[in-house]
Amino acid sequence: MHTALAIAGLATTAAAETVHGALVFVRHGDRTAKHLGPTSLTPVGASEVFEAGTFTRARYLSSSSPHHIRGMSEAQYVSSQVYASAPDEPVLFQTATSFLQALYPPLGQSFAATQADKLANGSSVPSPLNGYQYVMLHGINADSPETVWIKGDVGCPTMTTAQQDFNNSAVFQTRLEDTRAFYQSLYPMVSELYDAATDLDYTKAFDIFDLFNVQKIHNSSSPIQKVSDDQLFQLRTLADSAEFGANWNASQPDRALHARTFAAAVLDHLNQTVSTSSSSASSTNTKAAPKLTVLAGSYDTFLAFFGLTRLTEASPDFYGLPDYASTMMFELFTPGGNNDDNLDESTLRVRYMLRNGTTNPLRQFPLFGSKQADLPWTQFRDEMQKIGISTTAEWCSSCDSPSDFCAAFRDGNNNSVSVQAGNGEVAVARGAWIAVLVVMAVAILGNLIWAAMWLFRGRKESRVPAAAVVKTAGSTGTGSVRSYGKESV
Numbered sequence: 496m497h498t499a500l501a502i503a504g505l506a507t508t509a510a511a512e513t514v515h516g517a518l519v520f521v522r523h524g525d526r527t528a529k530h531l532g533p534t535s536l537t538p539v540g541a542s543e544v545f546e547a548g549t550f551t552r553a554r555y556l557s558s559s560s561p562h563h564i565r566g567m568s569e570a571q572y573v574s575s576q577v578y579a580s581a582p583d584e585p586v587l588f589q590t591a592t593s594f595l596q597a598l599y600p601p602l603g604q605s606f607a608a609t610q611a612d613k614l615a616n617g618s619s620v621p622s623p624l625n626g627y628q629y630v631m632l633h634g635i636n637a638d639s640p641e642t643v644w645i646k647g648d649v650g651c652p653t654m655t656t657a658q659q660d661f662n663n664s665a666v667f668q669t670r671l672e673d674t675r676a677f678y679q680s681l682y683p684m685v686s687e688l689y690d691a692a693t694d695l696d697y698t699k700a701f702d703i704f705d706l707f708n709v710q711k712i713h714n715s716s717s718p719i720q721k722v723s724d725d726q727l728f729q730l731r732t733l734a735d736s737a738e739f740g741a742n743w744n745a746s747q748p749d750r751a752l753h754a755r756t757f758a759a760a761v762l763d764h765l766n767q768t769v770s771t772s773s774s775s776a777s778s779t780n781t782k783a784a785p786k787l788t789v790l791a792g793s794y795d796t797f798l799a800f801f802g803l804t805r806l807t808e809a810s811p812d813f814y815g816l817p818d819y820a821s822t823m824m825f826e827l828f829t830p831g832g833n834n835d836d837n838l839d840e841s842t843l844r845v846r847y848m849l850r851n852g853t854t855n856p857l858r859q860f861p862l863f864g865s866k867q868a869d870l871p872w873t874q875f876r877d878e879m880q881k882i883g884i885s886t887t888a889e890w891c892s893s894c895d896s897p898s899d900f901c902a903a904f905r906d907g908n909n910n911s912v913s914v915q916a917g918n919g920e921v922a923v924a925r926g927a928w929i930a931v932l933v934v935m936a937v938a939i940l941g942n943l944i945w946a947a948m949w950l951f952r953g954r955k956e957s958r959v960p961a962a963a964v965v966k967t968a969g970s971t972g973t974g975s976v977r978s979y980g981k982e983s984v
């Protein structure tokens with residue numbers, strides 16, 4: 496435990512190394528409140544994700560950075576080097592757009608002029624917007640099979656049912672009762688927005704926190720301005736516990752199906768970088784893979800991934816919601832200088848990092864309960880393969896999904912076809928269950944950390960009524976089952 500905590504948060508060192516590829520997963524920035532209808536990214540939010548893009552640019556693109564991705568173009572966008580995708584919905588799509596605008600900003604007037612199009616008739620046409628660069632972004636529609644990689648929670652009844660179970664658990668009910676008075680005491684501040692004080696309770700923990708948080712930031716005329724820092728903090732930690740509980744329970748892995756597809760996507764992107772390097776690429780597969788992948792997604796995927804990869808063992812902070820415009824980064828690197836195009840799998844390593852919001856430093860954490868700050872690529876690959884759901888067929892079957900694209904994977908009686916052996920996919924499924932058993936053992940430890948954290952927070956800053964803290968402390972959070980629709984961002 497001490498070792499794990501000590502490793503957690505090691506400042507990333509600038510020791511000589513060669514980065515070969517990276518994947519960045521970004522949460523949206525500040526937006527309007529969910530409670531008030533369809534959400535949109537605010538200028539504050541766009542600035543936050545723009546800053547996250549600028550930060551990423553400085554780390555991976557700047558030629559003076561020790562983490563510059565080898566061979567990556569610094570100023571001018573090269574389409575084959577970057578892959579970016581976001582769900583086809585406003586907040587997350589705009590998030591990715593703003594992030595990419597910062598990653599490859601306009602080339603500037605002089606460049607725009609020198610690159611101007613010289614026409615046959617002698618006139619010269621510079622590119623618009625100061626040499627703006629059009630970084631390609633793939634918008635993934637909810638009806639597309641591709642949606643399972645970044646939005647594996649949509650159209651997944653198995654997951655919804657698993658979350659519903661949690662909602663019905665004793666620990667959830669206890670927390671619901673213990674916090675009722677607290678929630679109702681806030682009613683005067685939101686009486687215009689809720690019909691009755693009884694509408695405010697733990698089942699809506701995220702919705703209520705979100706409303707208070709957004710109004711506090713944006714609306715000077717709202718009675719919510721009267722909320723105290725303590726009350727807001729308590730609303731946040733209750734939302735933390737509700738959302739973490741909804742997205743992760745070690746004994747009910749179906750709650751984290753979206754993190755399992757996401758894990759497979761991360762592995763797939765990094766593996767492409769590895770397998771298309773000269774040495775391991777087959778003669779028929781010499782097309783270079785993108786060096787940098789940018790994906791935009793929701794906090795629920797973050798939380799489920801935190802649980803699934805045991806990051807909660809590295810720091811109890813992982814029980815909390817990540818701040819706006821948080822980024823998770825996965826880096827594929829070789830320690831020491833390496834200018835060889837042939838990647839040697841045995842010397843490659845993978846580092847996991849989180850930047851929580853846009854004002855905190857980027858911090859490195861060990862995955863899978865490892866004592867090592869980063870992992871050998873081969874170990875990372877094997878662990879991710881165990882937890883990952885790497886085919887749409889397996890997702891459709893695990894979710895029992897009614898999505899149209901799953902029709903291909905149903906039999907004549909309209910039942911999900913379970914994934915067949917023979918092509919490596921079963922190994923994935925079996926491995927996942929082994930991983931789950933391991934994780935179950937670990938969960939008990941996680942509960943202790945959670946309890947300790949609540950007690951610590953409760954004592955130090957005395958926010959929840961003490962009895963409620965103690966009673967709710969024993970679990971890794973409980974979840975109000977929200978309808979995980981397209982708005983779960």
Ligand SMILES: *[C@@H]1O[C@H](CO)[C@@H](O)[C@H](O)[C@H]1NC(C)=O
Nearest residue numbers: 613614615616617618619620
């Ligand atoms: C040259 O062609 C472009 C595009 O067809 C046109 O806009 C421009 O006016 C032409 N310039 C001259 C000098 O004819």
Ligand SMILES: *[C@@H]1O[C@H](CO)[C@@H](O)[C@H](O)[C@H]1NC(C)=O
Nearest residue numbers: 531687710714715716717718
């Ligand atoms: C700000 O709060 C006031 C008072 O509750 C409300 O009438 C108004 O609609 C709110 N404005 C926004 C943009 O939410």
Ligand SMILES: *[C@@H]1O[C@H](CO)[C@@H](O)[C@H](O)[C@H]1NC(C)=O
Nearest residue numbers: 762763766767770780876880
């Ligand atoms: C990595 O890519 C290679 C080449 O495409 C493939 O054969 C292998 O199965 C992939 N491994 C994983 C873990 O995805």
Ligand SMILES: *[C@@H]1O[C@H](CO)[C@@H](O)[C@H](O)[C@H]1NC(C)=O
Nearest residue numbers: 812813814815816817818851
């Ligand atoms: C991120 O920040 C939020 C708010 O400050 C906090 O509750 C959460 O625990 C943090 N998460 C991590 C992993 O640091």
Ligand SMILES: *[C@@H]1O[C@H](CO)[C@@H](O)[C@H](O)[C@H]1NC(C)=O
Nearest residue numbers: 895896897898905908909910
């Ligand atoms: C087939 O199953 C899916 C998912 O359970 C369901 O949505 C759909 O209505 C079913 N179709 C028929 C024809 O029963």
Ligand SMILES: *[C@@H]1O[C@H](CO)[C@@H](O)[C@H](O)[C@H]1NC(C)=O
Nearest residue numbers: 660664666744746747970971
């Ligand atoms: C986790 O899931 C199990 C199995 O459904 C359930 O019994 C348990 O109550 C859940 N954990 C909590 C803290 O609710």
Ligand SMILES: *[C@@H]1O[C@H](CO)[C@@H](O)[C@H](O)[C@H]1NC(C)=O
Nearest residue numbers: 659662663698975976977978
């Ligand atoms: C969760 O449970 C609470 C209380 O048991 C209930 O009021 C609420 O409707 C449930 N939420 C969902 C989405 O089922």
